[in-house]
Amino acid sequence: MKELRLDAVSVGRGGAPIVRDVGLTVPAGEVTVLLGPNGAGKTTLLEAVAGVLPITSGRLTGDGDDIAGLDRVRRARRGIALVEQGRTVFAQLTVAENLRAVRRGPAADRALELFPELRKRMDVRAGLLSGGEQQMVVLARALAMSPSVLLIDEMSLGLAPVIVKRLLPAVRALADGGVAVLLVEQFATLALEIADTAHVLAGGRLTHSGPAAPLRKNPELLQAAYLGT
Numbered sequence: 001m002k003e004l005r006l007d008a009v010s011v012g013r014g015g016a017p018i019v020r021d022v023g024l025t026v027p028a029g030e031v032t033v034l035l036g037p038n039g040a041g042k043t044t045l046l047e048a049v050a051g052v053l054p055i056t057s058g059r060l061t062g063d064g065d066d067i068a069g070l071d072r073v074r075r076a077r078r079g080i081a082l083v084e085q086g087r088t089v090f091a092q093l094t095v096a097e098n099l100r101a102v103r104r105g106p107a108a109d110r111a112l113e114l115f116p117e118l119r120k121r122m123d124v125r126a127g128l129l130s131g132g133e134q135q136m137v138v139l140a141r142a143l144a145m146s147p148s149v150l151l152i153d154e155m156s157l158g159l160a161p162v163i164v165k166r167l168l169p170a171v172r173a174l175a176d177g178g179v180a181v182l183l184v185e186q187f188a189t190l191a192l193e194i195a196d197t198a199h200v201l202a203g204g205r206l207t208h209s210g211p212a213a214p215l216r217k218n219p220e221l222l223q224a225a226y227l228g229t
């Protein structure tokens, strides 16, 4: 898939509207960052793209084809991978088993090239790794599926900025390799450093969309978007 596209997408939870009228594109080879305050609806939007939640209106397309009608498994087969919030490693399995649980072969090996430090940890139980290493396993596992669209939900939750600074360049490298990345990230400044395009979601609506560079240089602009002004 070369481009994921949302047109006027709305999503609800339990009948309550959460995300309204969101339009954005996620092109291959780019990092598109989705920023916004807690409770803005970022997770809700990613889950709707991955097929965890249905959209209530709007259009969701991949290279022009409707994907809103596909269930989660079919979307995964179309190349859409979701890295969920909260570092979901199989704690009792070793790093090698965590990766093999998804797929063996060249894609899994390539995933490891991104995080060479994991090679020394292959026989360690994933539950014993540091938070940053666990997040590397989660990312490597998603990559082993060779996704064309990667949706990443707050991978830095609970991690120190120094570790986030190690992980984000790997995300950039993935995009440079041709993946379309949609990144939800609480460390806005760090995320903007690797992003091409930025969207800010506040109160369920997009309050800013544009290239990442101006937001990087102008924190007031970012702040205004967070406040929805």
Ligand SMILES: Nc1ncnc2c1ncn2[C@@H]1O[C@H](COP(=O)(O)OP(=O)(O)OP(=O)(O)O)[C@@H](O)[C@H]1O
Residues within 6 Å of the ligand: 013, 014, 018, 036, 037, 038, 039, 040, 041, 042, 043, 044, 045
């Ligand atoms: N399972 C759920 N059932 C009902 N409402 C929910 C559920 N999960 C989240 N919400 C509500 O949906 C709204 C959006 O939440 P969401 O998690 O999508 O926001 P977010 O921008 O990802 O925030 P955060 O950064 O805190 O994760 C919030 O008001 C939240 O209370």
